[in-house]
Ligand code: ADP
């Protein structure tokens with residue numbers, strides 16, 4: 001007999017037992033021996049009966065002196081009075097009670113010796129234990145198995161008593177030579193295999209032995225899990241991916257135009273992501289950070305890196321609302337950069353149509369390269385090529401409306417004063433000044449320094465934000481002034497001359513289309529030869545274009561990779577394929593055709609399964625994947641369920657966020673909160689009032705909501721309230737939000753529809769009714785909608801539920817606003833179920849290990865597995881052969897997307 005023997009083959013196990021075991025999924029010796037004890041009772045010595053209540057359950061042994069069955073209405077109560085075997089004057093009998101359990105009265109009888117396990121409570125004068133676990137001691141030869149030892153107690157199983165299960169396992173172990181689990185461990189984790197591990201885990205000889213053997217077995221389980229994860233990582237990194245090698249200009253522009261600076265954490269995380277994007281192997285990264293820590297901004301920057309390299313990027317959200325929200329955010333930030341974005345959800349498809357601002361196209365150039373859209377609609381003054389060389393043009397003082405336009409590109413010509421001829425050295429100074437001066441104030445696309453004038457294409461960058469948080473760009477005038485005076489100084493210094501090198505006037509022309517841009521670009525690059533300053537085959541070193549620079553800088557030769565990348569880039573830029581596709585799961589199932597998908601960003605990962613992720617990424621070349629989660633994940637879970645991902649954490653909130661103070665409130669103290677609320681509204685702040693709806697689609701809800709709303713209107717009179725819930729149709733919803741955002745309404749009575757994407761800094765109060773109905777993480781998410789401005793914010797959690805567990809749960813929120821702490825607490829209170837999505841995780845089941853309790857062991861196992869596979873990725877070395885079974889066994893089922 002060995003571990004793989006079928007139980008059926010063992011003639012001594014009665015057929016009914018075999019069937020009962022099969023129902024539990026136990027068919028082989030191995031299954032039964034890894035049906036580990038849930039806990040142990042030390043039956044070597046029993047503690048004496050307590051004289052009062054106990055905090056924890058206790059294990060006691062006594063004699064049944066009396067039993068009785070009582071009826072209360074429909075309820076049957078069975079009582080057994082237990083007396084300590086060696087009773088003394090002070091010992092009190094204990095009453096065990098069972099409610100409505102028919103079978104128990106058949107099992108327990110006066111005169112028996114009983115072992116019970118349960119918590120002792122005081123009921124008046126009596127000490128009682130309700131529904132204790134119990135076992136009758138019969139004086140048979142089996143006493144050896146069940147008593148006088150540390151006795152295993154198994155998870156409750158239907159149709160099999162503790163006694164039977166324990167007996168079966170005991171016999172099996174007697175017949176087995178080697179009771180090892182064959183879960184090999186590397187030397188770094190333990191010394192050799194314990195041939196007796198299974199025997200010891202069921203029937204330990206001491207607490208210490210139990211501790212040791214348990215740790216050994218847990219490590220074995222964890223190590224197997226981590227080997228599978230590590231193997232998945234190895235395989236993934238061996239896949240052909242997309243190398244997004246760019247200068248990060250688009251991302252740079254986007255960041256520069258933000259009305260704030262990135263936090264240090266955002267910057268760090270973005271660097272981590274960019275590093276991965278530059279590599280050829282596919283990225284698999286988890287981006288986690290608290291609500292409002294600014295993940296979206298980081299994700300957009302990452303998307304822009306992919307887009308700049310000519311790839312398409314996808315952004316997926318778990319719900320329609322979130323997808324639309326992302327779409328709106330992206331359009332807002334990226335339309336000015338001319339990026340084509342499409343929304344693809346189950347319900348709605350919308351391709352990017354130009355914003356009204358840019359809709360008045362003067363001519364319909366088909367292209368939409370990122371720079372082009374900016375100037376559309378502005379009447380050209382004169383064209384560059386006609387007028388560039390015209391002497392005496394005077395445009396210096398003009399001010400055109402396009403000064404307000406974002407990301408405008410200008411073709412500029414500046415002449416030297418009195419047509420002074422620039423020496424070669426001076427020309428180099430001018431060219432360098434244009435290229436390197438004032439990094440981040442502008443970008444130059446092409447420049448050419450002629451003997452007595454200079455041409456260049458320049459794009460001013462954002463300078464600051466005005467008080468309305470609008471982005472203000474550097475005025476061209478200011479930029480040109482500083483370029484001129486800087487270069488004048490530098491030239492004068494080396495040439496010993498004085499005064500300005502440049503003449504007052506200049507030409508600057510707004511670029512209005514792609515074609516226009518291309519023309520100017522070519523014009524500048526050819527100018528020296530066209531104008532005869534240089535001979536046809538002569539080199540003219542003072543011509544420069546960004547494109548040249550990139551080629552020179554990045555590759556010594558134009559290798560295959562570069563040319564395909566360029567080909568791709570032109571391909572996407574030539575047609576109307578969206579560069580970014582935003583959507584829901586629909587992206588996975590409907591026939592959305594990606595062209596050259598290079599990066600997939602998945603928001604709120606815990607609602608996506610591994611399998612779904614796999615579906616999106618199972619293509620060649622493998623796109624980079626960035627997974628974002630708004631729910632901070634406890635650390636142990638990131639090592640397991642997300643173990644195949646690299647982790648980036650934003651652990652810092654943007655500055656200038658006010659503190660959020662959370663108060664718990666009983667429903668009958670609501671008046672207190674209302675008074676406070678009115679004070680805040682009087683001070684000019686706004687408020688959210690949230691009430692839970694179980695199912696947004698229920699008909700009843702609209703009615704309940706309306707009633708709720710009326711009440712609040714009265715309470716907050718004369719302030720204006722509005723009502724928002726899932727059944728309000730979309731345009732109305734937007735109008736309501738718009739009025740609230742503008743401060744026209746003071747309080748928004750709402751269901752959790754405001755959970756996502758609402759960002760109104762003036763709202764400083766949130767009152768959540770029936771807070772007990774929400775999960776901790778959801779409450780934390782909701783609360784994240786306030787505290788976005790500089791004012792201190794207040795969150796009132798109102799609950800009429802006085803159950804201690806509820807209070808404990810809500811108290812967590814009172815104590816901390818740190819999402820990671822809340823996630824840990826949530827995990828502890830609810831168990832890992834919700835967070836894990838275990839069914840989807842594809843990881844081996846843990847039979848013994850506890851992710852939370854054994855976190856330290858998990859860390860050890862992870863380190864060992866990663867090291868092992870780093871050293872020997874193919875497990876080719878003889879001493880590592882024994883680990884192959886750990887991986888091969890499950891491959892294909894587990895991380896199917898990488899195999
Ligand atoms: P998350 O997705 O992590 O919940 P968001 O990216 O939606 O957070 O950002 C929340 C809000 O904070 C947005 O309004 C965003 O514009 C703003 N924000 C992001 N980063 C910063 C920052 N560094 N400084 C100030 N505000 C920021």
Ligand code: MG
Nearest residue numbers: 292295296630
């Ligand atoms: Mg977000």
